[in-house]
Amino acid sequence: MPPPSAPLTPGLASFLKSLKTNPIDTSIDNLISLLKRRQIRHSRSCATATAYLLRSVISACRTSDASKLIERVQSVGRRLIAAQPREMVVGNIVRRVLGLIRDEAEDDRDGDFSLSEAGSESQPQTPRAGDDPSEALYGRHDGSASKPLSSLAAHPISMFSLLSQPESENSLPGSPVSASPSGRLPGHPQNKDIRAEVLDGINEIIDELGQVDDQIAAYALDHIHSNEIILTHTSSTTVQKFLLKAAAKRKFTVIHAESYPNNHEATHATVSGTAPNNDELLSTESFQKPLIAHGITVILIPDSAVFALMSRVNKVILGTHSVLANGGLVASAGTRVIARAAKVHQTPVVVVSGVYKLSPVYPFDFESLIEYGDSSKVIGYEDGDLVEQIDVQNPLYDYVPAELVDLYITNLGGHAPSYLYRIVSDHYRKEDISF
């Protein structure tokens, strides 16, 4: 990314700008190519782009039929995910939007019928085009404990619901949301403003994306005490905001590992307070006073010195790329050794992450989650002779298993890694987990 051409580089900003003018199909293709070319890459940027795109998709959809909306969103979502399967937030946002539509549809239905849960269960299922047959099956068997197994056996695709299974049983009596998955709306076409309500919901998601860092930062004082030595890694805005919030009240020391080949420039800029010239992050919004301006001592170290310093560190605070339902996380490369070193030194590891990064995906194959980056960052072109002879690797992400993490702080509060599945099931409906 050469600086002079920066304003011309397609990215989140240019995409959002073009979203208003371009026809919707062009926008979809546009985002797909941006994702494919990795011109939108931070998880938040991806999430924002997806949310805005889906908002336009829905507002362009001239129907108030929920099943049609779901179908449309699903098809767009599938394409987006296929464009960049490792960017899990895209799928997350699509799932949230799908859940929104379903909720609205159900609310409508509930309002019309004002029926109890039991009543709705006895309601005859209306077959829906494009609906996953497993859902209907699932919905019907919801009550009994032995049925999910059979449905799993019948539909390997719903292996994902393994995780949410205990929850659905717990919450069955309480929450109407998880109990009646399939929409019964087609019979009631008069639900006039379902689209408007979904759009409102998406706007809320977009607002959430904008506020999530501040919401997380609100918990900072609960976790950082005075005179603490905190180690962090990469230039994550979430972590910076979190630390800044605490810096307003307390004095502590931050040790910042520079995450060399992939993120060191941004990290250097972050620690020294130089304005990030990265236009993909909406720079006006993300620019802030650096920690050092608050009188916080920041010590920048190379990644290799992490182990040596870990014995002095009180807490490790990490940002992440996405969080998986099992409590593991996919974070920028180098995070795993840091978390591991912290574990060896009995130092608590805290991961700050917006809920939107929480993905219902269970990592059966960690390798598939890892993305490899530009090897010229590892060995530059001046060593071209060397590059020809050896295999240079530059992984962008690390999978960090859940046991290395002590605490997650999301915009909903602090959670143990073992509790994440519950938040996952709160946010995504299981019929949307694999849409």
Place this chain on the structure above:
Amino acid sequence: MANTADPALNPVSSPPAAPEPASKQSNTKMDQPQSQSQPQPQGQKAPKPAKPAKQQQPPKDKNASAAPADAAGSDKLSPAELKKKAKAEKAARRARERAEREQPGGGAGGAAGGQGTGTPAGKKGSDAGAAAAASAKGQKGIPRRGSAQNVPQSAAAELKKKQEDKNVAVFGHLYGQQRRTTVAGAGKEVHPAVLALGLQMRDYVVCGSSARCVATLLAFKRVIEAYTTPMGTSLSRHLTTHLSHQITYLSTCRPLSISQGNAIRALKLAISSIDPSVPESEAKTTLCEFIDTFISEKITVADQVIAGSAAQKIKDGDVVVTFAGSSIVKQTLLTAFKQGKKFRVSIIDSRPLFEGKNLARTLANAGLEVQYSLMNGVSHAIKDATKVFLGAHAMTSNGRLYSRVGTALVAMSAKERGGVEIPVIVCCETVKFTDRVALDSIVVNEIADADELVVTQPPHQLTDLPDPVAAAQPEPKKGGKAAASNPSPTESNTASNKDGSPLTDWRDTPNLQLLNIMYDVTPAEYVDMVVTEMGSLPPSAVPIVHRMSTNL
């Protein structure tokens, strides 16, 4: 950097400035430079030349009008003004003195320069009232002199303040004096070979525990060859002190490695055990032979033995992970490759030295299959590893491995994989064993210059033709005479600021510290085996072997 550069400005500006009333200058300027130099944290040099050019314009005008009055008669000045003037002068002098005192050893030459020019300038300033027949041309020089005079003071004072909090508190005990930057100031006893070696070690030209040990011994051999016992003393008594001058010099260039220390100890023992009655030439031959045997026994042959036995550990199909560039690991891998074993090497490297690059190049040239990644790829590289080979800077008596920073992370990752642990094998000559113990990497370590962490060369300079020219221009000027290069370093500075690392000015950024430690300590439980020339041992055997090898 700034230290040496700033006083260098003095000679530039003082000559033209000579006639102008520095007193007045300081009068008008005294509070200004303080407030000015404070908000100019970036680059130090960068804004300075620009400032005198334009910012001084108003004071110059004032001077122009004030100068005639001054020239007409200094008695015209009110007593209050006089007092103020004297006070300002005093303050300036004091600040200058302070600045001179504060110039640390590195900038010795620069400090001298500052002193030499600074004082006369100040003196001139005091009698400048008379000499104030300042022509319009002379005016041009005025502001520069004022700034040149004042800025180094305040900058130096500031620098001092900064320097203090640029040391990471936890490592405060490790910041000794700065590494020596020149041979200037070295004792006359220091042999040229040692002088050269010191600088080579400082610049990492000679790098690595064994290499430094061998190089030191070879340099000392030349010292001994060139040595003549002074009258009235014996070789065994005097040579030790003569050597200790060399050793002191070497240790100011870079702290001595454990292996160097061990070798020096052995050499001193050999010297002191020479019978005073032995003729000098014979004693010198004995010592040179001793050095040769020591090198071959403890290092050259030891390396071959270690490489041979460590290579046996490599099997066909192995994936060997190694960290940074250890010479003994390199030898091991090459030996194994020559034995016809089919294996893959994965090198993990780290900033800022990138020692693994050389290793990768050597191995690749030899025909091995090499994979290369940086510290961020450890977890990935270790995933399909079957063995980890590490070099050592030293093995401590409690079995811990003291080696290049990052080694501990690699060893830890090797032990991470649940169930299947990857054997971690350390290759280490016994000359690197020490009776010191270490629990963490903080008490014992070496702090390298933090500026090494600042990414210096923007990659585009390779292709962009005009830039290197511009960059190269100030260089020779700076080397020769920092004189007229005032504006050009500015340009290059701002240029490098723009597309270089944002860390360029880290020393002027409050609360920001950079830490560049050289070593870390790997816990003994991460090390499965230490391959030495005396055999393959568990790390717990280190103290025993050390005792055996020193008692021999």
